[in-house]
Amino acid sequence: MLKDITLGQYFPGNTVAHKLDPRTKIILVIVYIVALFQANGWIGYAVVTAVTAACMALSKIKPSNMFKGIRPMLVIIVLTAALNIFYTQGTPVRPGWIITWEGIARAVQMVLRIVLLISGTFLLTYTTSPIALTDGLELLMNPLKKLKVPVHEMTIMMSMALRFIPTLISETDKIMSAQKARGADFETGSLVQRAKALLPILVPLFVSAFKRADELAVAMESRCYHGGEGRTRMKQLRMQTRDYIALALGAVFLAVMFVLKRYAL
Amino acid sequence: MAEIITDKLCHVYSKDTPFEKTAIRDISLTIPQGQLAALIGHTGSGKSTFIQHLNALLQPTTGRVLLDGEDINRDKYARRDVKWKVGLVFQYPEYQLFEETVYRDIAFGPSNMKLSKDEIDERVREAAAFTGVDEALFERSPLELSGGQKRRIAIAGVIAMRPEVLILDEPTAGLDPAGRTQILDNIFRYREKSGATVLIVSHSMDDVARFAERIIVFDDGGIAMDGTPDEVFSRSQKLVEIGLNVPKAAELALALRRRNIPLPESVFTHEQLLDALLKAREGKAC
Numbered sequence: 040m041l042k043d044i045t046l047g048q049y050f051p052g053n054t055v056a057h058k059l060d061p062r063t064k065i066i067l068v069i070v071y072i073v074a075l076f077q078a079n080g081w082i083g084y085a086v087v088t089a090v091t092a093a094c095m096a097l098s099k100i101k102p103s104n105m106f107k108g109i110r111p112m113l114v115i116i117v118l119t120a121a122l123n124i125f126y127t128q129g130t131p132v133r134p135g136w137i138i139t140w141e142g143i144a145r146a147v148q149m150v151l152r153i154v155l156l157i158s159g160t161f162l163l164t165y166t167t168s169p170i171a172l173t174d175g176l177e178l179l180m181n182p183l184k185k186l187k188v189p190v191h192e193m194t195i196m197m198s199m200a201l202r203f204i205p206t207l208i209s210e211t212d213k214i215m216s217a218q219k220a221r222g223a224d225f226e227t228g229s230l231v232q233r234a235k236a237l238l239p240i241l242v243p244l245f246v247s248a249f250k251r252a253d254e255l256a257v258a259m260e261s262r263c264y265h266g267g268e269g270r271t272r273m274k275q276l277r278m279q280t281r282d283y284i285a286l287a288l289g290a291v292f293l294a295v296m297f298v299l300k301r302y303a304l
Numbered sequence: 305m306a307e308i309i310t311d312k313l314c315h316v317y318s319k320d321t322p323f324e325k326t327a328i329r330d331i332s333l334t335i336p337q338g339q340l341a342a343l344i345g346h347t348g349s350g351k352s353t354f355i356q357h358l359n360a361l362l363q364p365t366t367g368r369v370l371l372d373g374e375d376i377n378r379d380k381y382a383r384r385d386v387k388w389k390v391g392l393v394f395q396y397p398e399y400q401l402f403e404e405t406v407y408r409d410i411a412f413g414p415s416n417m418k419l420s421k422d423e424i425d426e427r428v429r430e431a432a433a434f435t436g437v438d439e440a441l442f443e444r445s446p447l448e449l450s451g452g453q454k455r456r457i458a459i460a461g462v463i464a465m466r467p468e469v470l471i472l473d474e475p476t477a478g479l480d481p482a483g484r485t486q487i488l489d490n491i492f493r494y495r496e497k498s499g500a501t502v503l504i505v506s507h508s509m510d511d512v513a514r515f516a517e518r519i520i521v522f523d524d525g526g527i528a529m530d531g532t533p534d535e536v537f538s539r540s541q542k543l544v545e546i547g548l549n550v551p552k553a554a555e556l557a558l559a560l561r562r563r564n565i566p567l568p569e570s571v572f573t574h575e576q577l578l579d580a581l582l583k584a585r586e587g588k589a590c
Contacts, residue, residue, distance in 0.1 A: 103533040145540060210399075216361050217400035221461060222384070222416030239412070243403035 051169050055281060056098035056166045057084040061175025064163050069158045070289040075152060077296040082304040084151055090180050090292055091155055091162075098166045108161045109154060116153050118120065120146040173198035178276060191267025199255070222225075306360060306372060306389065306468035306501050308335045313352050313367035314586040327353040328525045335469075335501060340492075342512040343505045346547050351505050352395075354522070355471050358503075359390035371469075388417055391467030395474045397458030398451065406449075406457055407442040429542070431464035432499070435490045452483040456490070463494055469501040470494065476508065476562030484508075488515065513537060513551040513572045521532035521546065553577040 051057075056064075071090075078084050095102065109116075129141030164172070177194040184190050215225070217240045224234050308447065313331040317438060318324050319430065320414055328350040335341055339453050343351045347481065356362040360376050361381040376386040391413075403409035410431055414424045435456040446457050459475065472491065476484040495502045507511050512519060512533070519536040521529040523546045529536050536543070540550040540558050549555065554572040557580065561567050567580045568585065 213394065214400055216356065217394045217397065218412075219361055220387060220394070221361060221413040221463070222387050223412075224384070224416070239400075241404045243399050246402075247399055297412075 042263060050104070050165050051100055052166065054097060054099050054166070056162070058281070059166075059285055060276055060278055060282045061167050061286050062179055062276065063169040063236040064167055064253065065172075065175050065179060067164045067289045068286060070293050072156065074293045075155055075159070075294040077293075078148075078152070080304040081299060083296060083299045084148060084237070086292075086295060086299065087155055090222055091158055095158070098162060099164050100162065104165070105158050105161060109157050112153065112157060116150055119149050119153060119256075123149050144297070159276055169201040173201070174276060191270075195267075203248075203251070205249075207244070210247060211240060211244055214240050252291055259291070307337050308390075308469060308501070309333070309370040309373075310323075310354075310357070311368045311370065313354070313357060313369065314365050315350075315357065315362060317353075317363045319365065324514070325526055327497060328357075328574075331527060333409075333520065335503065338499050338501055339517055339528065340495060340502045341504070341518040341520060342516035343503060343520050343522060344512060344548060348498075349522040350525040351522045352473060354393060355473060355503065355505060358469070358471060359392045360386050361392070367381075381391055388413075388465050389467060389473065390469040391462040392474060393459050393462045393470070393472040397475075398454035399445040400458060401454060403415070403421050404445060405443050406437065406446050409446050410460045411456060413461055415588070417465065427466065428460075431460040434494045435460040436465055438487060452479055455479065455483075455487065459487070459490070466498065467500060468498075468501070471503040471505075473505045474507060475504065476506070476511065485509070499575075501504070509549055509551040509554075513554070521548070534570045535570060536571040540569075540572075564583045 059070065077088050078087050123146035124138055124142045127139055127142035127145050129139035132138045132143070141192065143245075169177075173194045176197070177190055180188070180190045219225070223236060223239055228236065246276060306551070310333045311330050315327045316324060318329055321493075327363050329347055329348060331354060336425050343355070345351050353362065357364055358588065360369070361385075371386060376382055396401065401409050403412060407428060410428045411424050411471075414427045419427070429439065431437075432442075437460050439451070439457050441457075446454060447469075449457070455475070459472070461520050463470070470491070473489065479487065491502060491504070492515070494500065504516070516533055519529070519533055520527060521536060521543070523553070528546055529539065529542065537550060537554050540554050543550050550558070551572045555578055557567045557571040567577075567582055567584060571580050573579050
C-alpha cells in the first residue's frame, strides 16, 4: 500500500533530459512556472502544453507515470474545476442555468494550469537524482552564502531527508505488519479509534528514526565531516553546450509567453 | 489441533507493474500439530514472504492456506482471527515495542483480543515467565532496557496471545551466544508446555542441526529440500550448491571425506563427528 507513493521518485535514464546539468533544469523549471502563469488565452495554454509534451517525449517518461503523480492532487483539481464552473459570471449554457460558458472555459484552463504545473515540476524530479538536485540547488544558492544563509547545511539536510524517505516507508511497512500480527486494527473503527491505532506505529517509527539520525551523525563525524567549508566534490558540475542551448530555448519560450500575454491570446 | 497446510501457494509482488516479482511459487507443505520445524534459505529466497502468509498478513496470489482444514482467507473475520492462533514474531521484534510500560506492551495482543482484565493479567504473567522477563521490570519503559531484554519482551507479546502455532523469523539474530541459547530455550519451553507447533526461520545451521525435527530449505521461491536434519545435511553438497553453509561439523566432515577419510554422510553435530572420527581411526588401526 505504502509502496505506491511516487513523490519525488527518480527514474534513471540516459536521455538529454537526464544529462542536462541540474542547475539548468532548476532554472528551466522556474522559467516554466513563470511562463505558465503568463498564459491567459487558449493559444498560450496550447503553447505550454506543447512544450510540456515535447519535454516529456524527450525524457522518455511514460505519461502513465505522470498521472500517478497527479492522482494525489485529484481532490484539489476537482474542487477547482467545480468552483470555477459554478462561480463564474457570464452567459448561461442554457437560460436559467447557473453554469456559464465562461465558467466552463475557466475551469478547463485552471485544471490545465494545475496539471501542467505538476507535470512540469515532476519532470525535474523524475529525471534528476536527489543528489544531483541538491548539488544543483547548493551551487545556485551559493551567492546567498555571502548573506550568511546556511546554504550547505540546508541542502545536505534536504538530500538526507530525501535519502531516508524510502527507508522510513519500508520501516513503517514492517512495523505495521508486526503490530497487525499482534491483532492491531488500522482499518475499522471511528476516526478517534483509528487515530489511536496509529500510536503503535508512530512510537516505534520515531524511536528508530532518532536512533538512525544519531548513528548517521556519528558515521559522518567519523568520516571527518565538518560542514561545507573546504569540501570538494567527486563529480564537478560543468555546464555543457547542451545546457546553454536549453537555457536559450527556455528564454525564447518565456519571451513568446510574454508576447502572447500582451495580446491576450 | 493446529495443522497448517499450504496448497500450491504463490505470491507475486507488484503484479502487472514493471516491478513485478515472484516471491514464492507452488509451495505445498503440511506442517502437523506440534512439529518443530526450521526454515532455512538465503536472503530473498522467499522465507519471509512465506511465513507472512501463514497468519494472513499477506494474501496468496494463487493457492490456499489451510489451518485445521479451513481456508484462513475465507473472509475478513477469519483473516483477523487467525492472528490469535498463529503468532508471528518478526525479525528484530524489539522495534515494535511502543507502550509506556513493559506490562502494557505485552498486554497489547491480548487486549486486542478483547479479553477480560483478569484473563489479560494471567496471560501477561504467564508469557513473561515463559520468556524469562522478570516481573520487576513490568513498570519500566521497554525502551530503556537492553537489546536481549527487549527481544524477550517482544516475544512475550506474541506468546501472550497463546498461539497454537508460533512462527519466529530469526529470533536470535544479533544476540550474544548466551542470549541466543536463552531465547531458544524459552521458545522450546513454551512449545513443551503448550504443545504448540513451532516454525523457526534461521540462518544458523549449528542451531538448526541441534534442535529441528524437520528442515525445510527454500531456494529461489521454491522448496529445495524438506526432511529430517539427517536427510537434509547428508546432502551437504546440494546445500553448498544453493549457496547455504552447512553446520561446522558437517563442513569439517565434508573436507575430511575429500581427503579420503571414510566418514558417513550423516554427520552434522559435534558429537556425531567425534564418534565418526573415533570409528574411522579404529578402522585404520585394524
